[in-house]
Amino acid sequence: GVRPVLEYRLFYRRRYAEAAFASCQGVRMPATGGFAISTMCGSYGAQLCTAQRWLDYQGDKNNGLAPLQIDFQLLPNASEPG
Numbered sequence: 001g002v003r004p005v006l007e008y009r010l011f012y013r014r015r016y017a018e019a020a021f022a023s024c025q026g027v028r029m030p031a032t033g034g035f036a037i038s039t040m041c042g043s044y045g046a047q048l049c050t051a052q053r054w055l056d057y058q059g060d061k062n063n064g065l066a067p068l069q070i071d072f073q074l075l076p077n078a079s080e081p082g
Contacts, residue, residue: 007069012055014074021051 025046027036034046041049042057052074057063059070 005068007061007071009071009073010059011073011075013077014051015077017051017055017072017074021049021054024054025049 021037024040025035025037028034029036029039037049037054038046040057041054042060042063044050044053044057052072055072055074059066059072061067061069
């Protein structure tokens with residue numbers, strides 16, 4: 001029979017993940033003036049957030065937003081997934 005996808009692993013080059021994180025890092029929410037990233041990094045908040053922590057929170061099925069568990073793997077920039 002058909003089996004549903006409950007979790008998957010996603011490979012990003014570190015350079016790409018860090019650039020995506022940096023593009024969001026300075027964005028402020030108009031309603032509060034606080035950084036948007038603070039709500040997207042779980043308990044780390046804006047100050048302790050990193051690209052890996054940001055992605056880990058986005059892929060955490062327990063955050064109330066992710067439909068399934070996503071395991072983000074950051075690869076060294078010149079490598080390929082094994």
